[in-house]
Amino acid sequence: MDGQSPILLIVLGVAIVGLFFMNSRAKKQQQQKLSFRDSLAPGQDVQTIGGLVGTVTHVEGDLITIATTPGTELRFVRAAIAKLVEPTEELADEAAHDEVDEDSGAVEESDPTPSAPASGERPTGFLSDDDLKKPYRDGEKP
Numbered sequence: 001m002d003g004q005s006p007i008l009l010i011v012l013g014v015a016i017v018g019l020f021f022m023n024s025r026a027k028k029q030q031q032q033k034l035s036f037r038d039s040l041a042p043g044q045d046v047q048t049i050g051g052l053v054g055t056v057t058h059v060e061g062d063l064i065t066i067a068t069t070p071g072t073e074l075r076f077v078r079a080a081i082a083k084l085v086e087p088t089e090e091l092a093d094e095a096a097h098d099e100v101d102e103d104s105g106a107v108e109e110s111d112p113t114p115s116a117p118a119s120g121e122r123p124t125g126f127l128s129d130d131d132l133k134k135p136y137r138d139g140e141k142p
Helices: 005-038 089-097 129-133
Strands: 045-048 053-060 063-069 072-077 081-084
Touching (some): 005 081, 045 063
Antiparallel strands (some): 045 053, 045 081, 053 063, 063 072
16 A cells, blocks of 8 residues: 555655646636726627627726617626637628618618519529428438
């Protein structure tokens, strides 16, 4: 048994040192999140822990108001804000191409969605009427 004692002490020592480093890393990340949440200001784009993305419009104590779409503002507790969101090039390009009608406040998109196919035509990727009537069996493609 004397031969096993030093090995056991080494294993326990490595485990304790590993736990210490993991704990210090977790504390550091927690401090970073707290400082991030304390520094929230109107105009920042953020994402909540639920995945909702919006722009901070108002900060009052522990409540953060986020605008998701024009006219829609939601209130969250400070702890529900997960991270800052960097605007992507696609979003910046879309915003540059959208024009706002100042009289009505409506957004007119310069790149509209494609129109529906002519009557009687099915869009690609859809099943035909005959294929829809066939019974589906495992392993068989309609």
